[in-house]
Amino acid sequence: MPMNRSAVALMTVAAALMTVAVAAPVAAHHSFAMFDITKSVILKGTIKDVHWSNPHVWIDIGVVTPGKPPVMWGIEAGATNTLSRQGWKRDSLKPGDTVTLEVHPMRNGSNSGSMMKATLADGTVLTLGAQGAKPS
Amino acid sequence: MTRRLLALALLASTAASAAPDLSGTWWIKDRSGIAAVDPAAIPFTPAARATFDRNRAAAAIPPKERDCLPEGTPRLMLAPYPLQILQRPEQVTMLFEREHMVRFVPIDQPLPADPDPTYLGSSVGRWTGDALTVDTIGFNDITLIDRTGIPHSDAMRLSERLSLRDGGATLHDEVTVTDAKSFTRPWTFAIDFARATGVRLMEDVCTFGPPQRDTMDRK
Numbered sequence: 001m002p003m004n005r006s007a008v009a010l011m012t013v014a015a016a017l018m019t020v021a022v023a024a025p026v027a028a029h030h031s032f033a034m035f036d037i038t039k040s041v042i043l044k045g046t047i048k049d050v051h052w053s054n055p056h057v058w059i060d061i062g063v064v065t066p067g068k069p070p071v072m073w074g075i076e077a078g079a080t081n082t083l084s085r086q087g088w089k090r091d092s093l094k095p096g097d098t099v100t101l102e103v104h105p106m107r108n109g110s111n112s113g114s115m116m117k118a119t120l121a122d123g124t125v126l127t128l129g130a131q132g133a134k135p136s
Numbered sequence: 137m138t139r140r141l142l143a144l145a146l147l148a149s150t151a152a153s154a155a156p157d158l159s160g161t162w163w164i165k166d167r168s169g170i171a172a173v174d175p176a177a178i179p180f181t182p183a184a185r186a187t188f189d190r191n192r193a194a195a196a197i198p199p200k201e202r203d204c205l206p207e208g209t210p211r212l213m214l215a216p217y218p219l220q221i222l223q224r225p226e227q228v229t230m231l232f233e234r235e236h237m238v239r240f241v242p243i244d245q246p247l248p249a250d251p252d253p254t255y256l257g258s259s260v261g262r263w264t265g266d267a268l269t270v271d272t273i274g275f276n277d278i279t280l281i282d283r284t285g286i287p288h289s290d291a292m293r294l295s296e297r298l299s300l301r302d303g304g305a306t307l308h309d310e311v312t313v314t315d316a317k318s319f320t321r322p323w324t325f326a327i328d329f330a331r332a333t334g335v336r337l338m339e340d341v342c343t344f345g346p347p348q349r350d351t352m353d354r355k
Contacts, residue, residue, distance in 0.1 A: 054342045055204060081217070081233065081338045 035076075035104040035114040043073055043101045043113075052090040054079050059093060059115070061101060075103055077115040077128055088126050093118060155263040156300045159223045161337070162307050162329035167216035169283040171311075173325040184287050184318035191285025204342035206235055206255040208279030209272060210294060210311050213327055218335050221307075228261055228268060233337045241270050248274065253290050255279060267299040281313065289317035305331050 045063040057077040062070035077083055080090070093099060098121050103113030118126045166172060180188060207215065215234035222229040230239040241261040251258040251274035259272040272294040281288055292315040301308045307329040314322040 054340060079217075079340065081340055084338070 034107055036107050037104050037114075039105055040102050040116060041105045041113060043075075043103060045070060045073075045099070045101075047093050047095050047097045047099060048072065049095055050090075050093050052080055057083055057115075059101075061099070063111075071111060073103075073111040073113065075101060075113050075115050083128065086126070086128060088128070092120070092124075092126055097121060155268070156266055156304075157223060158221045158228065158268060158298060158300065158307060161218055161220045161332045161335050163218045163332040163335065164214065164216060165306075165328045165330050169211075169214050169216055171210070171214060171282040171284075171286065171325040172327075173323070175284070175286075178286065178323055179320040181318055181320060184289075187287040188285055191280070191287070194285070204235075204344045205278070206237055208255040208275065209239065209257055209259075210296075210313075210327075211280055211282055212237055212239075212256065213309060213311070214282055217340065218332050218337055219329075220337055228270075231337065233340050235342060236340055241268075247271060253277070257292075257294065264297075267297045270294075270296040270298065272296070287318060288313070288315050291315050291317045301328075307331070 043061060043063045045061045047059065048062050049060040051058040051060075057080060059075040059077060061073050061075060063073050064070050077088075100119040101113075101115065102117040103115055106112045115128045117128070120126070175188070175192075178188075206212070212232055212234060213219075215232065217233040219233065220231040222231065226243055228241040228243065230241070232238065237256065239256055239259060241259045243261050243263070245260045247260050248258050253274055253276040255276060257272040258274040259270050261268050261270045263269075273292075275288065275290055275292045277288065277290040279288070280286060292313065295312045295314070297310040297312075299308050300306065309327040309329070310324060311327065312322050312324045313319065
């Protein structure tokens with residue numbers, strides 16, 4: 001389920017310019033998280049690799065900033081079943097695809113994040129809720 | 137007269153065996169993977185407190201979640217994945233989508249005397265009124281109670297009381313943790329599951345690194 005992030009989201013369009021200098025206060029129920037769920041970052045670029053496997057799906061993307069060489073980011077998504085139940089397929093993202101991803105960045109500022117949303121070249125939008133689809 | 141007595145006896149035996157039917161597919165309501173209990177209320181021993189503080193301060197997903205080892209009981213019960221319960225008179229069986237683990241709960245059997253330590257422990261169950269009471273012993277000490285990092289030792293015993301609520305729409309599991317090496321007294325938390333009619337359990341195999349194709353040439 002998409003979390004209510006509108007009040008706290010920090011939208012940074014040029015991801016390569018982004019530095020997460022200070023981690024926000026850790027929410028009590030998510031102290032395990034290495035991702036800062038109070039922030040989101042937009043990444044535009046080309047998919048390099050998709051690791052559709054458990055425990056978590058990983059996506060490598062070369063993030064493009066005009067006038068600069070691509071910067072590789074590694075994006076962690078949920079378990080394959082979690083993604084499947086929310087409409088993702090193992091080939092929704094393929095190497096070479098141009099996509100826009102929205103992710104929660106790592107607290108430590110490294111080029112990594114957890115998947116929130118993917119917008120494909122044809123406009124298809126795939127979202128990933130925190131803990132899987134609701135039972136019917 | 138005899139016939140009436142017989143009918144009464146039949147009624148009585150029906151009532152005595154009227155265990156609720158826990159069968160079905162269930163999905164935890166709070167998908168945080170966290171035992172909903174105030175950490176300040178957990179009666180840690182000093183050593184367990186130090187371990188918990190260390191785990192919590194790690195501010196990262198604990199490595200044990202990453203190496204694909206089973207999560208163990210009770211953490212498996214907190215997994216944000218569906219589970220299915222099969223109920224028979226001699227055994228209640230819990231099938232977990234998470235890691236494809238299975239909890240076997242034989243009914244009205246004695247606990248094993250000295251079981252080898254395992255991830256899920258050894259469980260037995262008995263019907264107590266409208267609840268299934270499940271006692272579990274025989275844990276290894278390498279799992280965590282939840283994803284905040286609450287530790288336990290190999291001395292842990294669990295007593296769970298599973299019952300239906302909301303007219304059968306909710307499965308309620310009250311978990312009492314007893315572990316003299318980690319806690320100064322027993323403590324309890326509860327897990328609520330929503331009935332997930334129509335949800336199909338899926339395969340969930342955890343691999344660390346790229347999966348290796350099965351071959352016959354292993355040494």
